[in-house]
Amino acid sequence: MKYLARTATGDPLLGGDEGYVPLGAVEPGIERVCDALPLAAAGDLGDVADATADPVPAADLSFGPPLGSFGKLWGIGLNYAEHAGDLDERRPEEPASFMKPSSVLTGPGGPIRLPPASQSERVTAEAELAVVMGRACRNVDESDVDDVVAGFLPVIDMTAEDVLQRNPRFLTRAKSYDTFLVPGAALAVPEGPLDLDALSVRTEVNGEVAAENEVRNMLFPPAEIVSFHSDVMTLKPGDLFSTGTPGAARIEPGDEVRAVVESIGTVTAPVTR
Structure with missing residues (x-):
């Protein structure tokens, strides 16, 4: 697995098992992670081993969001049958999609700030696998989705459930x-x-597993989600699909939330108000 990332000050990075190097040390002329997304989708992204700089361990770096700005932010609700049952909802026959504004984004490590109690007294957190687009596309067959996806992220999504x-x-x-x-x-x-x-x-709160499931149990797998929405609108590099959660957990100030996506990564954030 390779990793595209940015430092807390916005410098683009490419990572691997050896650590991280400046993206430009592998891909000269590329100054932003977003410009590397088409290479990632095409399988043409270079290797850390070929960099003109020595790799730095992730533990020695401070990271910001992987992109300076994402594109469209799609969410998919009720995408695991068990979660739909928990919410007493019927299984959807098509992806139950919605969009979120860019102002919802916060950096890796959060914090998650709950709204005033006068607006919501019950907020839930949900771990999800996110798909990030690498190429502009329209009407993509499911079999071709790998050619337009740059990569994957763990994300924590929130809902003011009340x-x-x-x-x-x-x-x-x-x-x-x-x-x-x-x-x-x-x-x-x-x-x-x-x-x-x-x-x-897996959704975790304060080190305890609140919900866990496998991607195979999604009602609509990632490739179908991307293909379905490409028939609705043009998708562009940096667009993100949060593909649904195995289950949500109520959160309160002082909690720590973690989303764990096997082989993809982990993201953790404290909760404040």
């Missing part, structure tokens, strides 16, 4: 408070075919 339960039409508001999406620090770029079905997604 707002949503008052009326399902309040979904956008319930999902759109500031800091209600925490992306992982490093975009995982597979170096070959990746069996997503075998990977697990």
Whole structure:
């Protein structure tokens, strides 16, 4: 696996087992991670071993978000049958998608800031596998999705559950408070075919597992999600799909939330108000 990332000051990085190097030391002329996304989708991203700089261990670096700005932020609700059952919802026959504004994003490590209690008294956190697009595309067949995806991220998504339960039409508001999406620090770029079905997604709060499931149990797998939405609109590099959670956990100030996506990465954030 290769990793595209940025330092806390915005310098682009390429990582591997050896550590991280400046992206320009492998791909001269590329000054931003977003410009490397098409290379990642095409399988043409260079290797850390070929860099003109020595790799630095991840533990010695301070990371910011992997992209300076993402594109469209899509979420998929009720994408695991068990989670739909937990919420007493019927299994959707098509992807139950929604969009979030860019203002929901916060850096790796958060914090997650809960809205005032006067607006919501019950917020839940959800671990999810996110897909990041690498190429502009339209009407993509499921079999060709690997050619347009740059890589994958762990993300923590939040919901003001009491707002949503008052009326399902309040979904956008319930999902759109500031800091209600925490992306992982490093975009995982597979170096070959990746069996997503075998990977697990886990929501943890204060070190305890709140929910866990495997991607194989999604109602709509990532390739279908991308293909389906490419028939609706043009997808562009940096667009992100949060593909749904195995389960949500209520969070309070002082909690620590972690999303763990097997083989992809982990992201952790404290909760404040």
